[in-house]
Amino acid sequence: MLKKMTKAFTNPGLVLVTILNFRLFRLLPDELFIKIKHYIKTQEKLNLAEPTTFNEKLQWLKLHDRNPNYTTLVDKVAVREVISDEIGQHYLIPSLGVYNSFEDINFEQLPNQFVLKANHTSGDVFVCKDKSSINYEKLKQEIEQWMKRNYYWDHREWPYKNIKPKILCEKYMVDESESELKDYKILCFNGEPKLIQVMSNRRRGYYNINHYDINWQPVSIKRKKFDENPEGIPKPVKLHEMVDISRKLSKGMPFARIDLYNTGSQVFFGEITFYPVSGYMDFAHKETNLLLGSWIDLDRAYSKKVS
Structure with a gap:
């Protein structure tokens, strides 16, 4: 916590975001909160009346596309049943347990390598590559923070609001590199896959991002905070x-x-995400933001719009 506070107060934007997450600001309506946070994060005024960019349309969808199935789909435990029914259980990473608290985890029964993640948030993950190196007191504190968190209040992503917190333990996996598990994030617009992001060389807080179309032709998309893997990613x-x-x-x-x-x-299967980077994507060029935004047809969501 102290490290986060120190980092925040050396960055004016982070200071404002930190303040905005104080409980007092939960009184703000979702739309006003989202407009304020969008400006802090992007330094651009949010146009919800006529959204055009990718980021603007994701914010619009947060407010208006209230498909009741989304809560199940973002719940990392509940979604497993959906995946099993829709495409088959063999696409699920083997589960080693689901727990309601840190105390419920029997670490002696777990293998030497495993992954723990919160079902009700984004980014709360503990990867264990060697059980003998675990600092159990530190891990307990971290997981207890997970369990107290209601991720909805961070960005007003409404599907997370009513998820019952749980801890999911999954098998530790690696790909053909035998050293990591690359993420293939397939962006689907109006039900059609169009763009694939590949995260590689992942380490805490940083990774390389490469983009490809669905035929595996490279697509140039520059991000402010992340670089491409210069070696590229094999198909x-x-x-x-x-x-x-x-x-x-x-x-x-x-x-x-x-x-x-x-x-x-x-x-x-990894997960389903409806608001990547919560709609604050750090595109280096606005043209990219506009291009991806043009691929989202909001008319398809109007039937679900909530006043």
């Missing part, structure tokens, strides 16, 4: 299968990002 063996899965899972949705893994011999 995954199961690319067509991954695209087909994404198309099926995003059917009927104005926008969804389907996160998958490819170990070479098998494709695994």
Whole structure:
């Protein structure tokens, strides 16, 4: 906590975001909160009346696309049943347990390597590569912070508001590199996969991002805070299968990002995301923001609009 506060007060934008997350500001209506936070994060005024950019349309969808199924789909535990029914249980990373608290976890029964993640937030993950190196007191404090968090209040992403917090333990996986598990994040617009982001060389707080179309042709998309992997990413063996899965899972949705893994011999489901970077994507060029925004047809979401 002290480290986060120190970092915040050396960055004016982070100071404002930190203040905005005080409980007092929960009194703000979602739309006003989102407008303020969008300006702090992007230094641009949010146009919700006529949204054109990718970021603006994601903010509009937060407020108006209230598909009741989204809460189940962002719940990392509940979504497993949906995936099993929709595309098959074999696409699920094996679960080693689901817990209601840190005290419920029997670490002696877990293998030497595993992954813990909160079902009700984004980014709260603990990757264990060697159980003998765990600082259990520190891990307990971290997980207890997860369990207290209601992720909805961070960015007003409403699907997270009513998820019951749980801890999911999954099998530790690596891909063909035998050292990491690359994320293949397939961006689907109006139910059609169009763009694939690949996260590689992941380490805490940083990773490389490469972009490809669905035929694995490189697409130049520059981000302010992340660089491309200069070596590029080999075309995954199961690319067509991954695209087909994404198309099926995003059917009927104005926008969804389907996160998958490819170990070479098998494709695994990661998660479904409706608001990447919560609609504050750090595009280096506004043209990219506008291009991706043009791919989202908000008319498909108007039938679900909530006044």
